[in-house]
Amino acid sequence: MKGLKDLFLMISAAGLMISLYFGGMAYFAYAEEKYNEVFMNVSYCAIFLSASVYSLHLKDEKKKAQKNN
Numbered sequence: 001m002k003g004l005k006d007l008f009l010m011i012s013a014a015g016l017m018i019s020l021y022f023g024g025m026a027y028f029a030y031a032e033e034k035y036n037e038v039f040m041n042v043s044y045c046a047i048f049l050s051a052s053v054y055s056l057h058l059k060d061e062k063k064k065a066q067k068n069n
Contacts, residue, residue, distance in 0.1 A: 005059055005063070008056065008059035008062070009056075012052045012055040012056050013052075015048045015051045019044075019045045022042075023041070026045060
């Protein structure tokens with residue numbers, strides 16, 4: 001089951017990197033005053049950041065489930 005924990009960690013790290021990318025794109029769109037792109041990129045950033053945090057939550061839940069069994 002160690003591989004599964006590593007998978008959740010890798011998914012979380014990838015989600016964090018993707019959310020940072022969209023956050024950066026939102027900043028550059030804000031500097032160019034393209035507000036529709038800002039809101040779109042902030043939304044994508046929030047989606048990937050929440051998926052990243054949820055992946056860490058799933059990893060912790062799997063660890064708790066294994067301790068109880």
